[in-house]
Amino acid sequence: MSVAAVAAEEVVPERVSEFTLANGLDVVVIPDHRAPVVTQMVWYKAGAADEPPGSSGIAHFLEHLMFKGTDKIPTGQFSKIIARNGGEDNAFTNHDVTAYFQRVARDRLATVMEMEADRMVNLRLTPEDVKTERDVILEERRSRVDNDPGSILQEQMMAALYRNHPYGIPIIGWEHEMEELTREDALSFYHRFYAPENAILIVAGDVETDEVRALAEKTFGKIPRHGEHVKRVRPQEPEHDAAVTVTLEDARAGRTTVQRYYIAPSYASAKPGEAEAIDLLMRIAAHGATSRIYKRLVVEQKVAASAGGWYTDSGLDSGRVGFYAIAGAAHTDEDLERAIDGVIAELRETGVTQDELNRARASQVAEFVYNSDSISRMARQYGWRLAAGMSVEDVEEWPDRLKQVTVDDIRAVARKYLVENDSVTGILKPVPEYTSSIGNKPAQAAGNGKS
Amino acid sequence: MVRLGASLAALALLATPAAAKGSGMKIQEVTSPGGIRAWLVESHANPLIAMRFAFRGGASQDEPGKDGVAYFVTAMMDEGAGDLDSTAFQEREQALAMRMDFDAGRDVMLGSLQTLTANKDEVFDLLRLAMAKPRFDEDALARVRAQILAGLKFDENDPETVASIAWDKLAFHDHPYGRPVKGTMQSVSAITADDLHNYVRRVFARDKLVISVVGDIDAEELGKALDKIFGDLPEKSELAPVADANPTLGPRREVIVMDVPQSVAQFGLRGVSRHDNDFIPAYVLNYIVGGGGFSSRLMEEVREKRGLAYSVYSNLYPYQHGAVFIGNVATKNEAVARSLTVIQDELGRLADEGPSQAELDSAKAYLTGAYALRFESSTSIASQLLWIQIEDLGIDYVKKRNALVEAVTMDDVKRVAKRLLAPDRLLTTIVGKPVEPAAVAGQGAPG
Numbered sequence: 001m002s003v004a005a006v007a008a009e010e011v012v013p014e015r016v017s018e019f020t021l022a023n024g025l026d027v028v029v030i031p032d033h034r035a036p037v038v039t040q041m042v043w044y045k046a047g048a049a050d051e052p053p054g055s056s057g058i059a060h061f062l063e064h065l066m067f068k069g070t071d072k073i074p075t076g077q078f079s080k081i082i083a084r085n086g087g088e089d090n091a092f093t094n095h096d097v098t099a100y101f102q103r104v105a106r107d108r109l110a111t112v113m114e115m116e117a118d119r120m121v122n123l124r125l126t127p128e129d130v131k132t133e134r135d136v137i138l139e140e141r142r143s144r145v146d147n148d149p150g151s152i153l154q155e156q157m158m159a160a161l162y163r164n165h166p167y168g169i170p171i172i173g174w175e176h177e178m179e180e181l182t183r184e185d186a187l188s189f190y191h192r193f194y195a196p197e198n199a200i201l202i203v204a205g206d207v208e209t210d211e212v213r214a215l216a217e218k219t220f221g222k223i224p225r226h227g228e229h230v231k232r233v234r235p236q237e238p239e240h241d242a243a244v245t246v247t248l249e250d251a252r253a254g255r256t257t258v259q260r261y262y263i264a265p266s267y268a269s270a271k272p273g274e275a276e277a278i279d280l281l282m283r284i285a286a287h288g289a290t291s292r293i294y295k296r297l298v299v300e301q302k303v304a305a306s307a308g309g310w311y312t313d314s315g316l317d318s319g320r321v322g323f324y325a326i327a328g329a330a331h332t333d334e335d336l337e338r339a340i341d342g343v344i345a346e347l348r349e350t351g352v353t354q355d356e357l358n359r360a361r362a363s364q365v366a367e368f369v370y371n372s373d374s375i376s377r378m379a380r381q382y383g384w385r386l387a388a389g390m391s392v393e394d395v396e397e398w399p400d401r402l403k404q405v406t407v408d409d410i411r412a413v414a415r416k417y418l419v420e421n422d423s424v425t426g427i428l429k430p431v432p433e434y435t436s437s438i439g440n441k442p443a444q445a446a447g448n449g450k451s
Numbered sequence: 452m453v454r455l456g457a458s459l460a461a462l463a464l465l466a467t468p469a470a471a472k473g474s475g476m477k478i479q480e481v482t483s484p485g486g487i488r489a490w491l492v493e494s495h496a497n498p499l500i501a502m503r504f505a506f507r508g509g510a511s512q513d514e515p516g517k518d519g520v521a522y523f524v525t526a527m528m529d530e531g532a533g534d535l536d537s538t539a540f541q542e543r544e545q546a547l548a549m550r551m552d553f554d555a556g557r558d559v560m561l562g563s564l565q566t567l568t569a570n571k572d573e574v575f576d577l578l579r580l581a582m583a584k585p586r587f588d589e590d591a592l593a594r595v596r597a598q599i600l601a602g603l604k605f606d607e608n609d610p611e612t613v614a615s616i617a618w619d620k621l622a623f624h625d626h627p628y629g630r631p632v633k634g635t636m637q638s639v640s641a642i643t644a645d646d647l648h649n650y651v652r653r654v655f656a657r658d659k660l661v662i663s664v665v666g667d668i669d670a671e672e673l674g675k676a677l678d679k680i681f682g683d684l685p686e687k688s689e690l691a692p693v694a695d696a697n698p699t700l701g702p703r704r705e706v707i708v709m710d711v712p713q714s715v716a717q718f719g720l721r722g723v724s725r726h727d728n729d730f731i732p733a734y735v736l737n738y739i740v741g742g743g744g745f746s747s748r749l750m751e752e753v754r755e756k757r758g759l760a761y762s763v764y765s766n767l768y769p770y771q772h773g774a775v776f777i778g779n780v781a782t783k784n785e786a787v788a789r790s791l792t793v794i795q796d797e798l799g800r801l802a803d804e805g806p807s808q809a810e811l812d813s814a815k816a817y818l819t820g821a822y823a824l825r826f827e828s829s830t831s832i833a834s835q836l837l838w839i840q841i842e843d844l845g846i847d848y849v850k851k852r853n854a855l856v857e858a859v860t861m862d863d864v865k866r867v868a869k870r871l872l873a874p875d876r877l878l879t880t881i882v883g884k885p886v887e888p889a890a891v892a893g894q895g896a897p898g
Contacts, residue, residue, distance in 0.1 A: 034496050035476075035827050067745070076755055079745035084813050086468040086820010103824050105468030135758030142713035143761050143781050147610060251710065254605035289529070289541045298594060299538070305594075305601035326601050359546045366548030366567060372497050374828035430604075 017209045023225045024197025029212045030204035032375050038109050038205030039376045041101040043387045046193030049095040049166040057173020060093040062186045068129045070122040096316040097387045106206040117219035130183040141172050149250035157426040160244045161261050165237045195226030204379040245425045253430035256327040258336040261424045264417040266319030268388035276401045277409040282311040283360040284352045293343050303335045314384045333427045344418050351411030365399045468820040481670045483677035489662035490836045498568040500666035501829040503837040505559040508654035511627035511693045519634015520650050525553035530591035532580040537591045549574045558771040568667040575680050583683035587644040610715035610882040617880040618717045622698040656688035663836035665829040696773030701878040714787045714883025722767050722774030725842050731855045732863035738814045739806045741765030748797050759790045787885035795874040802872040805865035819853040
């Protein structure tokens with residue numbers, strides 16, 4: 001069954017082109033003329049794993065501060081100017097990259113490119129801006145992590161999984177270190193990493209390569225090289241000699257949940273073909289209702305209400321795979337852990353069937369085609385790979401490489417990477433049982449309409 | 452320092468972006484041989500077809516005491532149909548790389564389908580089967596019920612969800628809009644296969660159906676496909692009438708204690724319905740209040756100036772039988788009272804003085820310029836065209852829409868601000884452990 005695979009070859013009607021400016025900025029153009037709009041993205045090869053010790057969260061904090069101002073953009077005006085031009089903008093930070101993007105009408109590309117180039121080197125920060133924004137990122141941490149026991153557990157599991165590599169440090173930062181972050185910390189990270197030769201510009205949409213080249217040379221091209229080679233040297237992970245279990249008891253947990261992480265290579269760090277095999281392994285093992293873990297735990301054994309998993313494939317130094325199961329009303333974390341172990345053992349011992357591989361491959365290859373429907377998704381798809389050091393060809397040949405993966409390849413990566421010592425198990429338990437207010441009786445509701 | 456030539460400040464004042472003037476997208480009105488209608492935008496650039504459709508009805512068709520039936524139905528749509536049990540159906544879906552989703556809104560049951568052109572015939576047939584011959588087998592029912600109950604258990608501990616459900620209850624009481632779309636532990640536990648079959652029979656009917664299609668298919672082929680997909684459904688729906696609701700106003704603040712470091716507050720007022728002459732001015736106003744991200748007053752005052760929150764926003768919800776204006780802020784427990792005061796003051800200021808001319812101009816520049824961004828992909832175009840049909844705005848709405856926004860005057864916005872923004876009538880639910888008691892002036896008043 002390779003209908004989807006055949007269709008994938010019909011996509012990418014126009015060539016994606018790439019070139020490098022004299023100052024080292026890599027530029028990728030993805031033409032798509034269906035709608036008169038463009039997406040611009042600038043990816044800096046700098047993320048939370050590049051932070052100096054003790055300054056966790058500075059990469060993300062800087063991302064916020066990049067919206068403050070320059071000599072030309074008054075404080076707080078960056079996004080407002082984009083909006084007045086009918087555009088939308090935002091940014092995100094992860095362990096390896098920080099990316100900024102705008103979506104605008106095609107005739108506004110010159111404007112947003114000039115603005116993005118300007119803030120690559122001309123950021124201006126007042127002490128008040130920094131202080132207020134630090135309160136904002138602390139609120140963001142409360143929203144994303146502290147208010148949610150599932151996120152707290154994930155943070156602890158990552159810290160346990162990576163004993164030495166900074167992937168174990170949360171991207172948003174540890175609260176006590178975030179509280180101490182300064183303007184100087186932000187500017188020092190900025191000056192070290194924000195430079196044309198450490199960035200990739202991606203423009204997707206209703207544009208031609210020559211037009212982008214001319215605009216990029218007029219804007220980003222005027223920025224001198226940083227000069228000093230930007231090196232990303234991170235402490236690497238030692239071999240692991242023992243598995244770790246992290247248990248969090250929290251009244252807000254809802255239902256008992258068990259998660260299992262394993263360190264595995266990413267597309268950037270894997271030996272040729274291994275990441276593709278892991279991708280398909282995880283789709284077969286843990287993606288949706290047809291997956292192994294769902295069939296075993298939810299449909300057959302009925303120990304879990306839901307189960308699944310994922311593959312984080314974009315890291316520079318390493319990736320990871322994860323499995324999760326949410327207990328049914330009458331089951332315990334021991335039941336879930338035993339059942340997950342059973343699925344892993346089965347994958348290691350007998351691998352997957354040809355039928356499972358065919359179905360998984362059809363849907364995986366189709367993702368590539370579906371992504372081609374959206375220029376912003378295309379820009380991201382290329383950005384993630386290129387920022388990790390891969391090439392445009394690597395991205396375009398990905399469906400072909402998926403076609404070469406065999407059931408033997410999948411069993412081999414299952415045996416090699418689903419290894420107990422490289423795993424962390426996380427257990428979340430709703431203890432003590434908590435009854436809140438949804439539904440008919442607001443059991444914990446207090447201060448009814450205090451007025 | 453690098454010199455970049457032209458002053459960037461000047462760039463803020465350019466004319467309307469080219470894309471706002473229309474992309475020449477052609478919407479065809481297709482009627483199938485069997486009389487089923489759809490809007491189509493042909494695009495053969497990629498081998499993909501996107502379809503969105505809706506049955507008027509939605510969660511407000513849940514019978515009293517059976518909250519969550521519509522939502523339950525959406526979760527069961529790929530759990531087996533015709534001769535295929537759930538596993539067979541789902542494996543078929545995966546092999547065809549088919550994307551099918553259902554979603555229960557308050558007023559509509561939404562469907563979404565994406566397929567590769569190469570697989571379209573089989574995919575259309577599977578969609579037909581899912582809607583015309585759902586099985587709702589006992590084991591699938593038990594499995595999905597357990598998932599929904601687990602989801603509700605998590606929701607009980609999610610401050611934003613708790614605040615939202617509590618707000619709906621306070622505003623709408625026993626009206627269908629006051630009931631939770633996902634149901635309650637109690638109601639979901641009691642839902643049967645018959646309830647689901649009844650819902651599908653009453654709601655999945657051709658007289659309340661709207662459809663939009665974008666992608667690699669022409670009008671003639673689509674016409675045949677429409678008959679194939681939807682032709683087996685009953686001609687007439689059996690919808691229960693839904694009364695118009697007049698949401699209860701405050702001033703009222705209800706605190707629901709939850710042991711979290713950050714409280715979430717949802718605040719709201721009566722809104723403006725989609726066919727009210729004030730809707731477009733209200734839409735522009737909402738952008739200025741809290742719909743416009745960093746360009747909004749609430750973001751400026753709460754986050755940018757004071758660092759009180761990471762997120763603060765507002766939205767208009769023009770439900771068919773009762774419109775509301777709702778905002779949300781998440782702020783540490785120590786700062787809840789201060790955040791709400793800032794918000795209330797800002798709403799009051801806008802009601803009294805209206806926005807500045809610059810704010811109004813910026814709002815219109817964004818809303819008109821960014822409209823084209825909603826038509827970037829096949830799925831987003833299909834979604835836009837679907838909502839235009841659901842809201843009955845006419846096939847020429849895409850062309851007219853920016854002119855409607857351009858026509859909004861300062862007087863319009865000031866009038867609507869006075870009508871809409873009543874800071875002394877706010878209804879607010881707070882979930883968390885706010886440090887200061889949630890005092891408000893006056894007693895909660897009936898609407």
